[in-house]
Amino acid sequence: MSVEGDVVERALDTLDDVIYIYDETARLVYWNQRLNELYGLSDAELDGMAATEFFGPADRPAVEAALDEIRETGETTVEAVSQTTEGPVRFELTGRQLTDEDGEVIGFAGIGRDVTERYEQAGQLSQHNERLAEFADLLAHDIRNPLSVASGHLALARDGDVGSLDAIEAAHERIDRIITDIRLATREGTLATDIEPTDIAWVAREAWEYVDTDDAVFEGPEEFRLDADADRLLRLFENLFRNAIEHGQTDDETPVTVRLEATADGFAVEDDGPGIDAAVRDQVFDPGVSDAAGGTGFGLYIVRTIATAHGWDVSVTEAASGGARFEFAV
Incomplete structure (x- = not known):
């Protein structure tokens, strides 16, 4: 035709x-x-x-x-x-x-x-994939603590310490809660919080048990109550404590001391290690930033993410001892 x-x-x-x-x-x-x-x-x-x-x-x-x-x-x-x-x-x-x-x-x-729409969709897919990769890194990072605890108690259980089985079970439950938390964050794009009156001093001591602290020392009040999500706060303290031990332990002779204290507008966690250089303090909360051997650079990013989910502001400064001090304005 x-x-x-x-x-x-x-x-x-x-x-x-x-x-x-x-x-x-x-x-x-x-x-x-x-x-x-x-x-x-x-x-x-x-x-x-x-x-x-x-x-x-x-x-x-x-x-x-x-x-x-x-x-x-x-x-x-x-x-x-x-x-x-x-x-x-x-x-x-x-x-x-x-x-x-x-x-x-x-x-x-x-x-x-x-091809504007196609280009934008490709960009969104790329961002989505990056976010999934980031959450995978967060998951791998956060389960290190309970896995380490479980491994240590497993060795004790094999030597006949039956009481260690309870600690292993608790560590596995902790891993399950972390996985659930990450899945929720992946779907919703943020960490949900269940706020209620919480003894954060008790949560901090509980978190200390989940961290491989070696000879490090924890100091804090017997009781200190704030409105918070206890499970999220547990992760926050775990990551703060691990950061303090990884960066604050300068030699094998002097164990680092980590301290929790109440402040006028919230609370603070500090250590007596070498501290954080003022020139890089603005970057320490960014994902992937770490100067520790074997560090993933996600610990303090998780800390900031959880603080933000609570509506808190977090900043890093220098402790009186010269160590790192993290202040939370609630």
Whole structure:
């Protein structure tokens, strides 16, 4: 079936894609109506426009490189962003050489397709994958403490200490709670909290039992009550204590002391180790930041995440002893 030229032209004008033909100097000589709509330009204004004129300084070099590729190889595909009447649009632009009967190049033709949504979806998928990887790292990081406790008590149980079985069971229950916590955070994007009056001094002592403390010493009040989620707070203290021991133990002779104290607007945890350099204090809560051998860099990130979930502010400063001091404004 043959179709008259005006029918073909009307058909091309119904497309959402931009159809274009450029001459050998990369000047526009044919286009469909979609181009007029996207730029609010008349036929007279579009006629003879350079291919690069539709793009800003940031994307123009990519378009120029694509034009060079057409001249060298005969075809190209490139993505570039253009400001249109519908806002910024990311186009996938194709181009293929046009030749006459003698094989002489007379220009190129192509299609401009809006791939903005596809690009955004790809970005969202990438962010989602990064978040999943981050939560996997958090999970691996947080189960180290109860696994270490379970392993230690397992060795005792094998030597006949039946009482260690209770500690092993408690460690496994702790792992299960952490896994549940991470799954909730993965689904909801944040750590949910179940706030109720809590003796945080008791929670801190409980967390101390879950950390491989060696000869380190814990000091704190007998009782200190705040509104908090006890299970989340347990993880917060575990990570603070592990951080203090990993960074605060400077030699084998002097064990580090970790102290919990009430403050005027909340509480603080400090140690008498070497402290944190003032130049890097702003970065210590970022994920992946660690200067400890074997450190994952997620401990203090978890601390900040849990504090934020409670609506608390956390900051790091220097203790009177010169060690690290973490202050929580509740």
